[in-house]
Structures are given as structure tokens and as C-alpha cells.
Amino acid sequence: MxxxxxxxxxxxxxxxxxxxxxxxxxxxxxxxxxxxxxxxxxxxxxxxxxxxxxxxxxxxxxxxxxxxxxxxxxxxxxxxxxxxxxxxxxxxxxxxxxxxxxxxxxxxxxxxxxxxxxxxxxxxxxxxxxxxxxxxxxxxxxxxxxxxxxxxxxxxxxxxxxxxxxxxxxxxxxxxxxxxxxxxxxxxxxxxxxxxxxxxxxxTLADLELDREGLIDVAMLCGTDFNEGVHGVGPKTAVSAVKEHGDLWGVLDARDAEIPNAAAVRQFFLDPPTSDESFDTAIEPDVEAARAYVVDEWGVDPEEVDRGFERIRESQVQAGLDRWT
Missing domain, CATH: 3.40.50.1010 (5'-nuclease)
Structure with a gap:
């Protein structure tokens, strides 16, 4: 969208x-x-x-x-x-x-x-x-x-x-x-x-007086990465139209409009492919190894990255100090 x-x-x-x-x-x-x-x-x-x-x-x-x-x-x-x-x-x-x-x-x-x-x-x-x-x-x-x-x-x-x-x-x-x-x-x-x-x-839903399905319908009427919108329909018009006609299908019927694959797009937003993941959030960057990789292995100008690496190093020192205070 x-x-x-x-x-x-x-x-x-x-x-x-x-x-x-x-x-x-x-x-x-x-x-x-x-x-x-x-x-x-x-x-x-x-x-x-x-x-x-x-x-x-x-x-x-x-x-x-x-x-x-x-x-x-x-x-x-x-x-x-x-x-x-x-x-x-x-x-x-x-x-x-x-x-x-x-x-x-x-x-x-x-x-x-x-x-x-x-x-x-x-x-x-x-x-x-x-x-x-x-x-x-x-x-x-x-x-x-x-x-x-x-x-x-x-x-x-x-x-x-x-x-x-x-x-x-x-x-x-x-x-x-x-x-x-x-x-x-x-x-x-x-x-x-x-x-x-x-x-x-x-x-957002409270302000618009919509549920999530209604918000998705509004987005689809305006246009998303997965569908073209309906000509002449902007966000405020879409909100009003969904409230008036109940849902995406009601608006399309009222305007004699069509969104190809509308049901599939709507369902994709509601239930996209996802996975449950676990990961360690105790981050401990190896700054020296990272700098060697960027500068020595890939030949990046050290002037472009040294300040960034220094900021990462300083932030880790500060985080360590914070844990002891």
C-alpha cells in the first residue's frame, strides 16, 4: 500500500x-x-x-x-x-x-x-x-x-x-x-x-472504528503490494465506503469494481506464512573479527567503518558497566 x-x-x-x-x-x-x-x-x-x-x-x-x-x-x-x-x-x-x-x-x-x-x-x-x-x-x-x-x-x-x-x-x-x-x-x-x-x-483501529479485516479492506481499496486499488478511491473514501457497505465485497459491488484475487490477497494479510522462532538476545559482538572481515577480507576503506565499530565497542562497554550499577 x-x-x-x-x-x-x-x-x-x-x-x-x-x-x-x-x-x-x-x-x-x-x-x-x-x-x-x-x-x-x-x-x-x-x-x-x-x-x-x-x-x-x-x-x-x-x-x-x-x-x-x-x-x-x-x-x-x-x-x-x-x-x-x-x-x-x-x-x-x-x-x-x-x-x-x-x-x-x-x-x-x-x-x-x-x-x-x-x-x-x-x-x-x-x-x-x-x-x-x-x-x-x-x-x-x-x-x-x-x-x-x-x-x-x-x-x-x-x-x-x-x-x-x-x-x-x-x-x-x-x-x-x-x-x-x-x-x-x-x-x-x-x-x-x-x-x-x-x-x-x-x-489505529479504535480511531477508525474498524476491525483488522476492515483495515485490510481499506488498504486493498487503495492498493497494496499485492493488488491494484480501485480507481478514485483514497484512504478517507475507503474508510467511509467500508463502514457504509460493510466490507470489501460490499464496496466492490456498490462501485461495480473488481480486484483480481481479492479473496487470496485478503487471506494473505490475515494469515500469511510465518514460523515460530527462538534466538539468544544476549548479544556479544566480536568487533575485532567483524572489522577484519570488513576491512581486510573485503577491502572496505577503514575510514568509512572505524567510527561505527568504535561506537559498537563503546556501547558494549557501557552496557557492561550498566549491568554492574
Whole structure:
């Protein structure tokens, strides 16, 4: 669903990190990593994250820059990776591929005419989680002792399931689908400066006077990653229509509209493939081994990561001191 649509409807408030001390957060890893990866590519010289043979490992810089925020605020991240792509999302994946290929063509043109700024901006849009990025991300998380969960399907659905079952305290994502998948609370803006936002499912439903099925119906009328919306229906119109006509089917009948695979999409949000996971939250990063992996093995410029590693080291020292006070 378009971010602006649920942003207009969701109950979201800024929350101080002090309120979250000790919280375990299931992070939508692809979403989190992509945001750091694109900013790294956009603002960092290629030589800082590209190996001699041309392999891009901007993810390693992104991880080292991004993880300290969790450790410094006594948050325990559990990184949840997407599993198999559901058939319902095939069109969305194809559309993203087309956009990426178009951006790659424009990037090449910008480089040819010497427009470095535009080329860097477009390069960020073309980033993808390559096999190398997938592999090195997991290896670096292992060295830093960050728990990893492999979702059977959508990472956001797995995060929501873990939050709903109490396996973690919150889901963590910059997108909004965790709300539809049933996460009681979702932390947002974890890749931004300042305090995060907390998105509350119960408060959202109370504000809208809908149940979760009704919220999903509203989302589907506006459009989600799994279906096109109904033309001319925005979030406020969708809420009113669902209340008036009872549910998605009533609205579609009243508007003589159709959403292909509507029943399957609705059921996917209500009961997505998930798994029950256990993991150790006593994180003890091996900073020296992680730095050697990033700098020595993969040749990343130490100036890009040394401050991040130092922040991780300092946060662990502080955590140890806190346990003795």
C-alpha cells in the first residue's frame, strides 16, 4: 500500500528511546538494509565499497553505520529476512525490476555526459540485494552476534507475527504493511536521526472504528503490494465506503469494481506464512573479527567503518558497566 495512504490513517506518535530500553525488535532486514545501502551508494565514493574486481559491498558500510543506533539505545535487533516471494507479489516485483532497469539506463547516460551528481542519485535507485550482499550481510551479523531469522515468505509478516506472539516487543519497519499483518506495535524511523515513531494497531483501529479485516479492506481499496486499488478511491473514501457497505465485497459491488484475487490477497494479510522462532538476545559482538572481515577480507576503506565499530565497542562497554550499577 502506498506509504502516504496508511500514513494518513495510522495512529503514529514519536516515542523517546528511554521508553524502549531493553526492547527486542524484529527488524524487516531487507527494508532496513536497503535504506542504508542506498544512502551509502548515494553519498560514498565507489572506491569505498567496491572491491578490486568490481563487487559492490556497500551493505557492509551500511550495517556498521546502522547497528550502533540499536546498541547505544539498549535495543536488541533481530534481523528478519524475506523468504520466498509469494505469487501474489509477482507483478510488484516485475514492476520494480522495470523501474530499476530504466534507472540503470538513465544512470549510464548521466555518466556518459559527466553528470556525477545525477549518476550517483540514479545509482542509489538501481541497488539490489545481490547474492554477495545477502551472504556478506549474514556473515557480518553473525560476527556481531546479531540474531537472524529467515522468514518463510514476507519479512514484514514474520516481524508482525513475532510481535503479535510476544516473541519480540515490537516490529521494526519503515513501511506500513506490518500494521496490516497484525503487529500490535511497529517502530519506524530507525534509520533516521532523532527518536523513532511508534505505530499502534489497536489505537489505529479504535480511531477508525474498524476491525483488522476492515483495515485490510481499506488498504486493498487503495492498493497494496499485492493488488491494484480501485480507481478514485483514497484512504478517507475507503474508510467511509467500508463502514457504509460493510466490507470489501460490499464496496466492490456498490462501485461495480473488481480486484483480481481479492479473496487470496485478503487471506494473505490475515494469515500469511510465518514460523515460530527462538534466538539468544544476549548479544556479544566480536568487533575485532567483524572489522577484519570488513576491512581486510573485503577491502572496505577503514575510514568509512572505524567510527561505527568504535561506537559498537563503546556501547558494549557501557552496557557492561550498566549491568554492574
Amino acid at each position: 502506498g506509504n502516504a495512504d496508511l500514513r494518513d490513517l495510522a495512529s503514529i506518535r514519536e516515542v523517546a528511546f528511554e521508553e524502549l530500553d531493553g526492547s527486542v525488535v524484529a527488524i524487516d532486514a531487507h527494508n532496513w538494509l536497503y535504506r542504508y545501502l542506498t544512502t551509502t551508494v548515494k553519498w560514498t565514493n565507489d572506491g569505498a565499497y567496491t572491491t578490486a574486481d568490481g563487487t559492490e559491498v556497500a551493505n557492509l558500510i551500511g550495517i556498521v553505520q546502522g547497528l550502533p543506533k540499536f546498541f547505544e539505545h539498549d535495543l536488541i535487533p533481530v534481523m528478519v529476512f524475506d523468504g520466498d516471494v509469494t505469487d501474489l507479489k509477482a507483478d510488484e516485483v516485475a514492476e520494480r525490476r522495470e523501474k530499476r532497469e530504466a534507472a540503470e539506463e538513465r544512470q549510464a547516460a548521466a555518466e556518459e555526459r559527466g553528470d556525477a551528481v545525477e549518476a550517483a542519485r540514479l545509482s542509489a535507485q538501481t541497488q539490489r540485494l545481490t547474492d554477495t550482499i545477502q551472504e556478506t550481510t549474514r556473515e557480518l551479523f553473525a560476527l556481531l552476534d546479531v540474531p537472524v531469522v529467515e522468514a518463510p515468505a514476507e519479512g514484514e509478516a514474520q516481524c508482525a507475527h513475532m510481535a503479535a506472539t510476544g516473541t519480540v516487543d515490537h516490529a521494526g519497519s519503515e513501511d506500513y504493511d506490518t500494521l496490516l499483518f497484525g503487529a500490535p506495535t511497529t517502530l519506524r524511523q530507525l534509520t533516521s536521526k532523532g527518536d523513532p515513531e511508534l505505530m499502534d494497531l489497536e489505537a
